[in-house]
Amino acid sequence: AQKITQTQPGMFVQEKEAVTLDCTYDTSDQSYGLFWYKQPSSGEMIFLIYQGSYDEQNATEGRYSLNFQKARKSANLVISASQLGDSAMYFCAMREGDNFNKFYFGSGTKLNVKP
Amino acid sequence: DTGVSQNPRHKITKRGQNVTFRCDPISEHNRLYWYRQTLGQGPEFLTYFQNEAQLEKSRLLSDRFSAERPKGSFSTLEIQRTEQGDSAMYLCASSLDLSDYRETQYFGPGTRLLVL
Numbered sequence: 001a002q003k004i005t006q007t008q009p010g011m012f013v014q015e016k017e018a019v020t021l022d023c024t025y026d027t028s029d030q031s032y033g034l035f036w037y038k039q040p041s042s043g044e045m046i047f048l049i050y051q052g053s054y055d056e057q058n059a060t061e062g063r064y065s066l067n068f069q070k071a072r073k074s075a076n077l078v079i080s081a082s083q084l085g086d087s088a089m090y091f092c093a094m095r096e097g098d099n100f101n102k103f104y105f106g107s108g109t110k111l112n113v114k115p
Numbered sequence: 116d117t118g119v120s121q122n123p124r125h126k127i128t129k130r131g132q133n134v135t136f137r138c139d140p141i142s143e144h145n146r147l148y149w150y151r152q153t154l155g156q157g158p159e160f161l162t163y164f165q166n167e168a169q170l171e172k173s174r175l176l177s178d179r180f181s182a183e184r185p186k187g188s189f190s191t192l193e194i195q196r197t198e199q200g201d202s203a204m205y206l207c208a209s210s211l212d213l214s215d216y217r218e219t220q221y222f223g224p225g226t227r228l229l230v231l
Contacts, residue, residue: 004157033217043204045158045222052217091157095218101171103148103220105157 002026004092004106012112013082020067021077021109023092029053033095034075036066039108040088048090051075082113119223121207127229128197135193136226140209147190148220149182150206151175158206164190165212197230204228 005024013019025034036048051059051066059066067076079086092106120139128134140147145166150158161180162172166187176182179197184190194201204227208220 035219037222042224043227044224045206045208047219047221050217050219093157101146101163103160105159107155107157 002106003104004094006092006106006109008109009107010110010112012114013079015084015113015115016081018078018080019082019111021079021090021092021111023075023077023106025073025075025092025094027073027094027096029096031096034066034068035093035095036064036075036077037091037093037105038086038088039091045091049077079111084113084115087111087113119207119209119221121205121223121226123226124224125227125229127231129231130197130199132197133193133195134197134228135191136205136207136228137189137191138207138209138223139189140207141221142188143211144209144221145187145212146210146218146220147184148208148210149190149192150208152204152206152225153202161192194228197228199230202228202230 032053034051038046049059049061049064049066051068058068063080065078089108091108094104122137147164149161152158160173161176162182164184167184179195182192204225206225207223210218210220
């Protein structure tokens, strides 16, 4: 089974609008971390936001927020007030394991922001 | 220290040649990871070091691949007898050793390999 599933290969959003990128995960661990990364065309993976499995509140970082629904095993990324510079690939990732040394990525969502 | 650096950024080689990539992590980070990313996919884990010890290797890491981190600082990834299927982006990441789920990895810009 896939550890991280991103079902949206591509998304379009109008500049200044909000967009939600979906992510579901699969784990039997109680302790795990969920991450979102942005990868522009230059190739570098940029860390955006983190959510711990025990965190009761949804994580927020500026225009990024993470809609964490533990029972559904989903960790969707919400980008508010989209900007043209947000156009990129977005990857959801999960850390788990005895030493938290297992890190899994989804296949990504390509976001295009339209002017 | 401004982040993780990788060299070279691009490498073109002929099938059968050996190639070596270098990664310099963020200086206080004692965990270092190598990933491979093919077009349209997310990064796939290859191997990870805690200081100089290589603690885990993926099944993806065939005998032709070897990684070292001799002094617990920079790391090298060597691919021997390259094949066209090795063409990919090779990403390096580093993190503090928090040994908990909050630990965040920070990535370098990657080395893009093309095997002709």
